[in-house]
Amino acid sequence: MKKNNKNTTQASLLNKIESREAVIGVIGLGYVGLPLAIHFGHQGFKVIGFDVDKRKIDMLYQGKSYIKHIKMEPVSTKIKEGKLEATVDFSRLGEADCILICVPTPLTDKMEPDLSYVLDTTNSIAGSLRAGQIIVLESTTYPGTTEEMLLPRLEINGMTVGEEFFLAYSPEREDPGNRNYDAANIPKVVGGVTPACLEIASSLYNCITQSVPVSCTRVAEMTKILENTFRSVNIALVNELKVLGHxxxxxxxxxxxxxxxxxxxxxxxxxxxxxxxxxxxxxxxxxxxxxxxxxxxxxxxxxxxxxxxxxxxxxxxxxxxxxxxxxxxxxxxxxxxxxxxxxxxxxxxxxxxxxxxxxxxxxxxxxxxxxxxxxxxxxxxxxxxxxxxxxxxxxxxxxxxxxxxxxxxxxxxxxxxxxxxxxxxxxxxxxxxxxxxxxxxxxxx
Ligand SMILES: NC(=O)c1ccc[n+]([C@@H]2O[C@H](COP(=O)([O-])OP(=O)(O)OC[C@H]3O[C@@H](n4cnc5c(N)ncnc54)[C@H](O)[C@@H]3O)[C@@H](O)[C@H]2O)c1
Known part of the structure; x- marks a missing residue:
């Protein structure tokens, strides 16, 4: 009975994704979330963007940009076509089949991870979680966050991950202002909590770009930090050599x-x-x-x-x-x-x-x-x-x-x-x- 239920839920979500009938919810319409919402819109999905900042939502409906390098014309067109909505009403999270979390992950004054935005968002999702939804964390974070911090909060309503709902991590690699690479041609590393989570998340991102599946969420989380540490270390190296050079x-x-x-x-x-x-x-x-x-x-x-x-x-x-x-x-x-x-x-x-x-x-x-x-x-x-x-x-x-x-x-x-x-x-x-x-x-x- 349980096996049957699992297969149906998983197959039905995969079907919806492949036929573009799945509704995509993007939480956090900033430098990462807004372009992502636009790209899913371009691929024929209906997208609902969620943000706590009402000023941003109002600006989107007025066709005004709050991020200068992002053109508003595709946003306005999608809004007119009814393919893109933006809202502060989180009670609508249940309408989305695929929920992508793109909220900030800053450091506290003591240089410790501030996961409050991610956890607030997770708690909101948990409140309306239903069978057949996939949640993907895109915010940059330390290895272990998805399974240690998100999973227990989402499981409180008794549903089983990988069977009734799905959870994955896929780091965002957006490089604002880069004219050669954007969400359409930057490969997406994807790690799932279970094989079913991975399969669904990979199939979702394959709709906008090439997905790169990895064995688990911790590998996907660490990949993003490796990429950024690589930059930080190499920039530090040339900064030090610059001072010596002078x-x-x-x-x-x-x-x-x-x-x-x-x-x-x-x-x-x-x-x-x-x-x-x-x-x-x-x-x-x-x-x-x-x-x-x-x-x-x-x-x-x-x-x-x-x-x-x-x-x-x-x-x-x-x-x-x-x-x-x-x-x-x-x-x-x-x-x-x-x-x-x-x-x-x-x-x-x-x-x-x-x-x-x-x-x-x-x-x-x-x-x-x-x-x-x-x-x-x-x-x-x-x-x-x-x-x-x-x-x-x-x-x-x-x-x-x-x-x-x-x-x-x-x-x-x-x-x-x-x-x-x-x-x-x-x-x-x-x-x-x-x-x-x-x-x-x-x-x-
Ligand atoms: N900016 C980049 O170039 C970049 C690149 C790769 C990864 N990232 C990562 O992506 C994540 C998002 O970064 P960003 O640059 O898009 O941040 P941002 O500040 O531009 O956007 C975040 C958005 O989330 C909204 N928000 C905050 N709390 C919320 C909540 N509880 N519910 C809903 N919305 C909420 C904010 O109002 C804002 O619009 C971070 O983890 C960041 O490290 C950013």
Whole structure:
């Protein structure tokens, strides 16, 4: 009897997925969830997006974007066709056959995993869980989260995983602003709690891209952290070499570009003012935290974290050094920060080193303004409250500054003009490398 029930539930959900009759629920319509909802919509599924932020839901219905690089036209079209809905009403979770969790996973002030968003969401799902639903966690987290934290909460209503409902983990690999790769061509690693969970989750993601099945949820969870730790460690390596390069009079960007001509065994990473974004500065510490349970110290992660966190301090030291050469002190100097987004050509300023740099400049008595074509004003965050608006770049503005600090190398900047009109530039991205007239004026940091 039980076997029969299992087969029917599983087969029926697979059928619905393959025929595109399954309703997809995406929880958390941010940088990850919104593009994912759009991609499932493109593949013919009806999608319901859930978010606690009513302002975002209203903006979607008004055809307004709250994430600049995501075009609103496909969203508006899908809404008009009735293929996409967005709501704050979580009592509708039961309407979805496949529920994808894309909520934030930040760190607490003590650098410990903050799973409160994931757990709140799981509790909401548990309240209306029904037979024939698959839940997939996409938020980045430490190995063990799906089975240790989600599964017990979902099982409280007495249903059996792998038979009546299904649970999987599939890390999100979205790279906002990347024009070559998006949800349609980035393979999805998938781990299921049971073989049936894996089969259903793989078949779901095969509808939008190629799925990569792995043996369990812990492997899928660890895969994501490996990818981001790999980036963090390699960025720390080139950041350290950059600092050494300045002491030795060697341009580390030239070194990296030369090394990158090796056709095998080397992947170029580039130094910068420190790490930013919701992923690289945070995710490795989810693993460090979990490793403590096994009396294990993740030394690469700690060291990379230390080096990357020290980079904004290095930028400040270089700024002081550069001003010194012009017989100026940082205190009282007018400094223009160019770019506060954590990387070029996106509007995401979370964990941006630009914020740390601005904070330190202000603490040291500098008079700070900023420009970022992607971020017109700086809103209050958990850590910062600058209350500043982006100032337009003009020759007069640049000439009136004691120094310009290039934090983010947005493509929209005319670096030749910036060099021409500025008195002094601290360039953390090598953005002025190809520009004439930098001698004595541009300090690389
Ligand atoms: N941004 C990226 O590039 C990226 C890439 C890969 C993985 N990730 C991971 O994906 C997850 C989501 O990241 P993001 O960048 O999309 O975050 P985000 O902040 O852009 O979006 C999260 C959304 O979830 C909503 N939300 C918060 N609590 C909620 C709740 N209880 N119920 C419903 N909605 C809720 C927020 O209002 C927000 O709209 C994180 O775990 C992150 O580490 C992000």
């Amino acid at each position: 002491k030795m009079g060697i341009d580390v960007f030239e070194v990296i570009n030369a090394a990158a001509t090796k056709p095998f065994g080397y992947t170029p990473f580039y130094p910068g003012p420190g790490l930013g974004g919701h992923c690289i500065p945070i995710d490795p510490f989810y693993l460090s935290w979990k490793a403590k349970e096994y009396d294990f110290s993740t030394r690469f992660i700690q060291l990379a974290g230390e080096i990357n966190v020290s980079m904004p301090y290095y930028v400040i030291d270089r700024t002081i050094e550069a001003l010194n050469q012009y017989e100026k002190s940082l205190k009282g100097s007018k400094i223009l920060v160019l770019g506060v987004a954590y990387k070029k050509d996106i509007d995401d300023e979370r964990e941006s080193p630009g914020y740390t740099i601005m904070k330190m400049l202000l603490e040291k008595g500098a008079i700070v303004s900023y420009n970022d074509p992607w971020i017109p004003e700086l809103k209050q965050t958990r850590k910062y409250n600058f209350e500043k608006k982006s100032v337009p770049i003009t020759p007069e503005l640049l000439q009136g500054m004691d120094a310009v600090v290039i934090v983010t190398d947005h493509s929209a900047y005319d670096y030749a003009e910036i060099v021409r009109h500025s008195n002094l530039i601290i360039d953390t991205r090598n953005a002025t490398d190809k520009v004439d007239g930098t001698d004595g004026k541009v300090f690389f940091a």
